Amino acid sequence: MARVTRRQLIALAAAGALYGSFRFGHTRVARPAAPSGPLSKGALALMERAWAGLDPKRVLDSHVHVVGLGCGGTGCEVGERLQSAFNPMEAMKFSIYLQASGVDDLSRADQQYIERLSALIKSQSPHGRALLFAFDHVYDASGQVQLEASEFYTPNDYVVALARASPDLFVPCASVHPYRADAVAALEKAVEGGAVAVKWLPNAMEIDPSSERCDAFYDAMVRLQVPLITHAGEEKAVHAEDAQRLGNPLHLRRPLKRGLKVIVAHCASLGQNPDLDAPAGAPWVDNFELFLRLMNEPEWDGLLYGELSAITQVNRVGRPLRHLLEHPELQRRMINGSDYPLPAINALMQTGAIEKAGFITEDERRLLNEIDQHNPLLFDFVTKRTVHLGERRLADEVFMIRSELFPRLA
Numbered sequence: 001m002a003r004v005t006r007r008q009l010i011a012l013a014a015a016g017a018l019y020g021s022f023r024f025g026h027t028r029v030a031r032p033a034a035p036s037g038p039l040s041k042g043a044l045a046l047m048e049r050a051w052a053g054l055d056p057k058r059v060l061d062s063h064v065h066v067v068g069l070g071c072g073g074t075g076c077e078v079g080e081r082l083q084s085a086f087n088p089m090e091a092m093k094f095s096i097y098l099q100a101s102g103v104d105d106l107s108r109a110d111q112q113y114i115e116r117l118s119a120l121i122k123s124q125s126p127h128g129r130a131l132l133f134a135f136d137h138v139y140d141a142s143g144q145v146q147l148e149a150s151e152f153y154t155p156n157d158y159v160v161a162l163a164r165a166s167p168d169l170f171v172p173c174a175s176v177h178p179y180r181a182d183a184v185a186a187l188e189k190a191v192e193g194g195a196v197a198v199k200w201l202p203n204a205m206e207i208d209p210s211s212e213r214c215d216a217f218y219d220a221m222v223r224l225q226v227p228l229i230t231h232a233g234e235e236k237a238v239h240a241e242d243a244q245r246l247g248n249p250l251h252l253r254r255p256l257k258r259g260l261k262v263i264v265a266h267c268a269s270l271g272q273n274p275d276l277d278a279p280a281g282a283p284w285v286d287n288f289e290l291f292l293r294l295m296n297e298p299e300w301d302g303l304l305y306g307e308l309s310a311i312t313q314v315n316r317v318g319r320p321l322r323h324l325l326e327h328p329e330l331q332r333r334m335i336n337g338s339d340y341p342l343p344a345i346n347a348l349m350q351t352g353a354i355e356k357a358g359f360i361t362e363d364e365r366r367l368l369n370e371i372d373q374h375n376p377l378l379f380d381f382v383t384k385r386t387v388h389l390g391e392r393r394l395a396d397e398v399f400m401i402r403s404e405l406f407p408r409l410a
Contacts, residue, residue, distance in 0.1 A: 030341075035373040042370075043367045046364065047382055049386075050381065053396040054396055055400060058401045059127075059129070060129055060335070061338050061377075061381070062131045063338055064132055065135075066134070066135075068154065068158075069109045071106075072111055076152075076153060077150070078151070078152055097345075099344075100341040100342070101113045101116055101341040102116030103116070117341075118166065118169055122169070123375055128399075129168070129170060131172075131173050131197065132163060133199045133229075134173060134174050134190075134195075134199065135175045135201070136175040136177045137153050138206050139205075142179075149206070151204060156189070157193070159172040159173065172196070173198065173199050174187065178218075179207070179213055183220075187220055187226075195226065196406050196409040197227050198221060200229070200231065202230060202232075202251075203231065203247045204235060206243055208246055209252055214255070215258065226408065227261040227263055227405055228255060230263070230265060232287060234247060234270045245273060248276065249287055249291045250290055250293075250294070252264065252304070260303070263307050265307045266307065266310045267311065269311055272284040275290070288323075305334065306335075307336070308324075308335070308394075308398065309336075309337035312359075312387065313349060314350040317354055322359075324394070325359075325388070328392065332397060335402070336384060336394075344377075351368050354387065381399075
């Protein structure tokens, strides 16, 4: 049976919503139904077990998106294609994202997004912090901004301001396109403001990580001691079909050779790419296999890390998680992330698939579903603390800040 991609899942959810006379805010395409009562003793016990061994002050969700429409002067933007009636499926997909993030008033979209995220974190006791992602525009090879090609834009200044206002909840992560003429200056400004890392999505931002155009930016990141968190593998959350090869994990050898610490989002656990180490015309290889090849190259130990966001989603759960559980030596180079707001999209978060793959029991599935009704962000965290192969689980250090990886945060 063909593997179902995240874009296909969201499209199916959108189509089902349309067929069922979809009404914004009144469907379970995204966000669980309201809880019928307080959490059971079993669910509370599972949550307590999830927090065992962790220092809440060091717990970090390293993959949290911030999206907005510019309401209240935030500076955020969403591309016209995602809001246009001429692209109904894309517009519907964006509506699902809004639902997942608790937005039901477009005039207050940016504020509601943050209010919902803040509430999900504050309602947890104890709770960690969220690394908030900025997201830069697309730029062409000459350094010119390409507004029409930019699906999202979230300014560095905005996530920095959010973190300053709520330092117990948020940590800022900048996003700077390396082809910008002012790329290094923009990075320096963001880091001075408190940014502790840089986020890229090469497939959508049209960045070639193996290009010499990135070298000056890489060197500045090394000097400023900020790691690069970059998507690798196939990307289906945004419109990037023409640029999927930019997500080839092997492109990341260039920044690694310059001494930059690189965190590979999702462990490149989706899709395939050409094997750049093989002769031309060789079969394509799973991106996860290419990621593991890099992880097994000894020169990148201490520089290359993986990140676990989306690894329990229905379109990814399987071999990548199994491999990490079977090889605990890799976990010292892993960090956790939720990919919020995606954990609140029902089509993606299916505990039945996790149980079927053998990572949770039937009873654990029932309790996780209960937690999901109360807090999808907490659900994602407890799920990753619960998955196991026999006695093998993800190590405590996966969920806590490492000083060698985030020196500015530590």
